[in-house]
Amino acid sequence: MHTYQRRSRRWPALAELKAAVLALRVNPSIPYSGMIEQFNMIEVALARAKRERASAENRSIAIASLPHEILSQIFEILRHEDSEWIGGPGIAPSIRVSHVSATWRDIALSTASLWTAIYSSPSHDDTFYHTMINRSQESLLECTIRVEPSQDQTSAAMLAALVPSNAHRLRVLRIIAPMWFIDGCVATLRELSAPRMSQLLLHITNYNPQSGPLLSRQRIFMGGTPKLVQYDATGFDFRMIRPPLADVKILNVTSYASDTLRDALLDVALTVHALGIIIVPDTLAIFPPIQMSSLVSLELLTEPFEIITFLGMIEAPELKSLKLSVPRRSRSTSYGSVVGKFSKLLSLQMEGMLESGILIAFPTLERLRVSDMHSRPTHLGDVFDLSQDSFSTLTPRLIHITAPTRFKESIEAFCTARQSLGLSVPLFDALEDI
Template identity: 20%
Template sequence: MADAFASLAPLEEHIKQLQGRKMRLLTEVEQVEQQILLAQLKFATLSNEAAPISRLPDELLTSIFALTRQEDTPRSKAFQVVASHVCAKWRAVATTTPLLWSEIQVILTFRNAKSKAEVDTELDRLNAYLTRSNSCIFSLKMEVIGNINLEPFLQLLGLQMYRCQRLSFSISNHSSPVSQLLHHFGSLEAPILQHLSIHIPYCRLFDYDTRQLDLVRANILQGGAPALQFLRVTGIAGHLQPPLSRLTTLHLDGSHMDGLSFEQFRDILQSTPEVINLSLNDLWVETPVISSPQISIPNLRCLRIRARPEYDLHSLLINLPVTQLESCAMSQIASFRPIEFTNVKSLTLEHCSLIPEDVGNLILGFPAIQSLTLVSGNPSSILFALGYPGTPIWWPKLKLLFLNDLFVRAIPIFLDAIHNRQATETPLERLYLDRETRKLLRSKKNLEEVNALLPVENHEDSSPWPAGLGYEDEDDGFWY
């Protein structure tokens, strides 16, 4: 036993020596790995510098980044973020190009904001965009789903409102969106803000203020918004009102609003004397029985409107100055009683299935039509009138016809209408068809027949409203 214990000491010493050697080798391996990483980094840097694109001046690379960024889609990862992770040069150029960070999107949902850490990450992201956009004019779209703390986001945004040009909020399933927006934006000044969209759908989980459109004075942006031209309020956002006097485009959506008195509706419209474009969706206005317009909007030229099926739209229309309109779009209209739109040259009908008597009222009510757009619905009665082979020729000034989502059963009457119309003294000059309609006619071997009668061009209904807006309005839910 004594001999056995005596032999343990050398072995213990040997183990310690081996462990020491292992530690030295591991340290050496770690040092070598660091040297490899440094060498790889230097190699990659030299390789990038040797690449032809690295010889481009920073100004030219900036222009390329800006052009590439314009091709971003809603589902793609932001190009500026991807570019900043490619190499040191690209990161330096990307992070110091303010225009790359001027289109900001904040998304807070149950999925990406489950914890405070995740919310803080999104807040840091907003701060990074605002910092990198520097003093550049920016646009921001904020989408919130859930009862998430908005205070730090609104506070951060409020500090930068002096350079915000377009602002969009969509806040749902939240306990206090209106009060928070009032608190943070009540007294703010927005000197260059041109576009403001606020969508707050009703949520039965919370108690909301039911007052809508009951003010004719600003309760947000009271510091001034002299450049504000476009305003959209939907849902329970009707209680939020910026300065209205300079608006040229107003969109009111009453999908979640209580009924409005005629006085409320009249006062809100007449507080926007410069409005040219008016969009009304699902509003329920208690209108008086009258024989002449009661609402004065001297500059109104473009109207689009959709009403609930059970609402008497005629009683609303006769209170509006429709004789001064030049463009009109109506959606889901089930009937049309006599009323004169004497100067409307462009008419859009979406999901409007009218009986022949109503079609007659429509034709007589819009005598100056030059452009007609038919989207979905059953256009058979309208097409029949359009190509009526006898006299009088209905809509004699009509030159352009746009067709979207033509049904199979409407093809025969459509073909008859085109044949008959082209045989008159006032034929159509051009026909525009969307992709699905072209595909349908091609499958029935009718597209060449139509092409032989008049020029046919491709048309996809993706134009922003109003015409000439100049940018994509992703929040426009009128057609959906």
């Protein structure tokens, strides 16, 4: 591309001014009235070019003149631009400030919040972690320790060793690692107090219930976690590692045994608002109903039999949102035992290997979402079958359906049949197929 063309695209008003001047020069024989018209065009183009230049100068304000708050925000944006929530180091911890202007450096080093998110990485050594902690001053820390099988664990162990001495500053602690690594951390966490920690995530990447329990069965943070509102314990038997749960409002666990699950639910029955459970098939036995008076959102990933069994064992009068994930086909089941049990349920999301009879169980639904399960497409089965039992009274309040485009035909037929029966006709929003 020629230089003139590049400049024209960058400075269109200036290019317009040049064109107007050139037009005057190459047409000396035009009448006086024509010249007046061209002079007017030049004046207009000149005014536009001046505004364009002024705008460019405003965009080029020196960094040194920007307020501290704006510079801090720029660093924050750069820091989180490419990072993932669960441990991707991204740009964040490695922002270098030695090679930039004194203003940028001073801002970066004096903004404690820039240095509070600490992620383990094979490229980080003990000096790096101490530098991050020192720069964060007394701000609350977000600490993510992740151990990959193919990577050296030395750096992760260094960061884990710093947790006890900084427990009073923890806001978030995440450990995603093999069983042996987390089991080694448990002993150091046992007596700790984390008075300001609001979120704890433990995920064992290689747990096998058939290979025996963890080396230790114990509680952690026995010194207290009065602000802990979210606990995620996935990939292992929940009974192995237990923090205080009295104030937890968000709980996500994997259930390998009914007694473990029941104990956890009893601990959080009065406080939990959002509950997510992965139930291992053929491990759920019936236990007495549990009153969960604050539960508003529930997510279950398991097979239909376990879904129905679990729903039958909780009393959740305030439940408004339910997500059901069914990873594989199983024996035919009936949802009849839970029909109308959750009188305030408004939203249902379904994914996986679905079957008929699900909608019958939830007559108060207003919003339905059908989504694909990770990289596996959802199979609807007979969910929208027009001949299913009680179709004429099915979800009378339903006003919205969201689903992949490939289900459009069956959903439109479903809506047409509802209209002919005088039922509400839901709005359909199509999702992209995977």
